Amino acid sequence: MSLRPALSAAAGAALLLLAAAPAVTAHADPTESVTVDPVGRIAADGTVTLSGTYRCVAGTGPVFVSSSVGQSADGAKHGIGGTRAVCDGAAHAWQNTGKATPDDLEPGAAHVEATLMELRPDTGLPLPRFHAVQQQDVTLTKA
Template structure:
């Protein structure tokens, strides 16, 4: 094993140790995230997903991210991202992203949405407030 491989392996292990504690804190009991049962795809390929979220507090910036898969479960398309406000109230989120026409068609699809905070101190690490993973119906329009 070369010195470069040893340093690379040590760096990777150190980064994993840094991220692991944050990644374990998934889904706070008081925070909620929903995905609407229908998403939309326009003729130009623009995909729109939406739902609601609620989070009580955060010390860093918070975002709702979403991705969608249809057909091949190994292929997910990132569908935008939006800022979130953690004030305890329920809020709507909507994410849109233009994909190649035909990348997503009307029918069943699978959505993964995440309510995620970036820690406000030191290296910004993700802290997951809520995750929603569900099938939806994609409709034209």
């Protein structure tokens, strides 16, 4: 298994954990952040690429930058990949690529949410700890 599918699978598992753990709250350090670039790309085959920057400090578990995008009035969003984060206090770039299912995204205005989230193994079951969240309107352009 290559690294990218493994990271995407880990990010997908993290999203499932988020759904199963609604009582988890954010304890973000004020020096930690995640940004979203104002322009994303969408290829002819529907593959979406989103990007931005992040900054985080070391934790006890793996940290990921996950992203989602939506264009519908009902607020439906599609998960677009996950990237393993390096939490050393420095600013780093992130880029996630994935296909929306169903494939209903098109070039134009969209809303993106990026989350910097750690899977903490404190209780044996990895639970999410949010380092930073950013929501932003973007433009999806043809790749």
